Amino acid sequence: MKLFTDAVIAILILTNLRLIASSRISACIYAVACQGVLLGMLPLLVGPHYLTVRACALSGATVILKGFFFPWLLLRALRSANVRREMEPLVGYTLSLMIGAVLLAAAMWFGRQLPLPVPDHSPMVLPLAMFTIMVGLFVIVSRRKALTQVLGYLVMENGIYAFGLAFALSEPLLVELGILLDAFMAVFVMGITIFHISREFDHMDTDRLSALRD
């Protein structure tokens, strides 16, 4: 079981890597979808009680929302907005990878500094959560396209979710579902906004929006 958990966590970290190294937006969306599915499986693997009704409900809702619904919504926005690639990111891809390595090191150091109240969890969950949050933030600030920034937001939310996993026992289900609902609303609204921005302006580079005047 531990081997399997380790493998899932390693793949999760690698999906983050894929997100910051890929210029193709559809590849980024699939990476985030894969991350959503694996994150949904994680509550069943981590923690002392593997298969409770609560864990199954949480995991099912997460997989459906993050693994299928959000990616579907974003792929639809991608089709309607007619962009394929993030052409000129503010930070290049090779440099992004190196920054990713630094962030991972920072996350691991940070994970070691924070002892958790729950003893029986994999030691990699906390570094994973910190790394995912930082990658999400990094993607938000270093990419130009609104769609990639939404992906960054989603990944950051995934990180917060993974952080919550470490406390899954002491955290009520309602809070977890509330966060999911918030993320759902946010992505929904952002999907519509992207569609409107790209219809109005023929592109969705957010940094050019700051030049707008009324």
Added chain:
Amino acid sequence: MNYGRLALPVLALALAPLLPGIINRTKAVVAGRDGQPLLQLYYDLAKLVRKGGVYSRTTSWVFRAGPVVGLVSAVAVLTVLPLGGASAPVSFPGDLILMAYLLGLMRFFTVIAALDTGSAFEGMGASREVQFSALAEPVLLMALATIWLAGRNPASPVHGFLFSLSAMYSRLSLATWVRSGPALLMVAGSLLVVFLAENSRVPFDDPNTHLELTMIHEVMVLDHSGPDFAMILYGASLKLWALGALLAGLLVPVRTGNTWLDAGAVILGLFVLAVLTGVIESAMARLRLTRVPQLLVSAGFLSTFALALILWS
């Protein structure tokens, strides 16, 4: 020294030219052609050795020394190279660094021999080769460090002599894979990238191309002829064998204790790796040159992450 162990380098010297043959044959089969005979490289070598060399008047002794030093370094690598559980004839603490830098010496002499010709194309190839291998070398060392850490027993104190390739690889068993499988899988991935990059195989360089502008390794050896070129081809196949053996020794965790069985399993693994390389070359196109560093940095990330994963748990 155990003379029975000398069989490993001898086996490598005899079988290494078979690997490019298998790769080419796989590519031919996938493309629906008959392809070259499996032993084509042996015929080529025999033909080249019987020819005379042609030397340009602008070249110096460096140009003539390049292929010789390259071949000698490749043969020297074989003496410290284990095949999985089968130990190498020579092993001492830190021989993995010797191996990395013997490969470095081989590359250095190929590069300065290429620069010695004064050809602009060869200079371009040399520049690319140096750029990519500067990124590939840390990945190799990081991957080997991870393999060493994975094989070490947390209960017993660390002995210096374990830090040799043979000791590292003989401690790597099925139990190690069960204990830290994900990390080792990532190390295997990064070693595969190094294997393809260092041997100028497809996602990095196309060995079949004849356009000097895009070549890396082939362009550096354009001016060599006859026996010199034979030495380069033979040295390249030995390098293919050496880096492939590092990967196959990791992926084939057969540790029976019987040297012949272990070595045989790894050699079979090497042949499978050659087939896999052929399939990769058939399925992929060469990467744009600007994308190559990105892939190598990703491989570095992968092996560093594997190292951290093993240190963590």
